[in-house]
Amino acid sequence: MAQINPSILSADFARLAEEAKAVEGADWLHVDVMDNHFVPNLTLGVPIVEALSKATDTPLDCHLMIEDADRWAPQYVEAGAGSVTFHAEAAAAPVRLAREIRAKGARASMALKPATPIEPYEDLLPELDMLLIMTVEPGFGGQAFLDIMLPKIRRTRELISKHGLELWLQVDGGVSATTIERCAEAGADVFVAGSAVYGTEDPAEAVRALRAQADTVTASAPWVCGH
Numbered sequence: 457m458a459q460i461n462p463s464i465l466s467a468d469f470a471r472l473a474e475e476a477k478a479v480e481g482a483d484w485l486h487v488d489v490m491d492n493h494f495v496p497n498l499t500l501g502v503p504i505v506e507a508l509s510k511a512t513d514t515p516l517d518c519h520l521m522i523e524d525a526d527r528w529a530p531q532y533v534e535a536g537a538g539s540v541t542f543h544a545e546a547a548a549a550p551v552r553l554a555r556e557i558r559a560k561g562a563r564a565s566m567a568l569k570p571a572t573p574i575e576p577y578e579d580l581l582p583e584l585d586m587l588l589i590m591t592v593e594p595g596f597g598g599q600a601f602l603d604i605m606l607p608k609i610r611r612t613r614e615l616i617s618k619h620g621l622e623l624w625l626q627v628d629g630g631v632s633a634t635t636i637e638r639c640a641e642a643g644a645d646v647f648v649a650g651s652a653v654y655g656t657e658d659p660a661e662a663v664r665a666l667r668a669q670a671d672t673v674t675a676s677a678p679w680v681c682g683h
């Protein structure tokens with residue numbers, strides 16, 4: 457079954473706890489951490505992740521768009537994140553970092569910006585629980601989906617299959633009712649959606665509708681393992 461991870465970036469930051477509860481039933485709550493250095497935007501950090509993890513039963517999927525990921529990522533596990541994604545471009549020692557995240561008890565995930573190819577990271581895939589392919593330039597919600605990322609999603613799915621891995625393949629950026637099926641057809645099975653969830657009247661219903669739409673594709677996909 458496809459997983460839908462609503463991005464809190466598109467929620468009302470003055471009511472974060474209520475907004476987190478509004479999507480209970482989603483698989484994970486996606487939390488975008490930005491430091492105004494790795495990306496030109498600033499959002500939230502460890503204390504807010506800690507507060508959010510106490511405010512909702514939905515596990516937190518922390519997407520760290522920050523420099524010096526090696527130093528900071530483990531702190532997000534300690535703050536209560538169930539999955540921590542660092543950027544390949546921001547990690548000095550990605551293997552050591554992934555092992556540290558796993559050893560602390562969270563799922564380890566690595567993200568690639570649009571211009572970063574997957575191929576140099578092929579041998580690292582067994583160290584990861586999820587790979588995130590950005591389908592916009594990271595930094596802001598509400599941007600248009602980059603179709604040119606579809607071949608990279610496809611190639612990544614092929615590498616995962618070739619190595620017989622149970623790695624989740626996440627897409628993030630511009631995922632909506634008009635783009636989710638293309639992502640699923642290319643091989644994604646975890647879908648982040650910000651504006652397509654929180655920009656609607658009924659975020660919980662938007663999550664259900666997106667999941668049903670993705671499942672029309674993933675239900676028959678050979679790569680989908682029992683999530």
Ligand SMILES: O=C(CO)[C@H](O)[C@H](O)COP(=O)(O)O
Pocket residue numbers: 463465466486488519521592593594595596597598599628629630631648649650651652
């Ligand atoms: O990582 C992100 C931006 O860097 C966000 O997760 C993403 O943009 C979600 O928002 P939307 O679905 O509106 O594109």
Ligand SMILES: [Fe+2]
Pocket residue numbers: 463486487488519628648
């Ligand atoms: Fe994100």
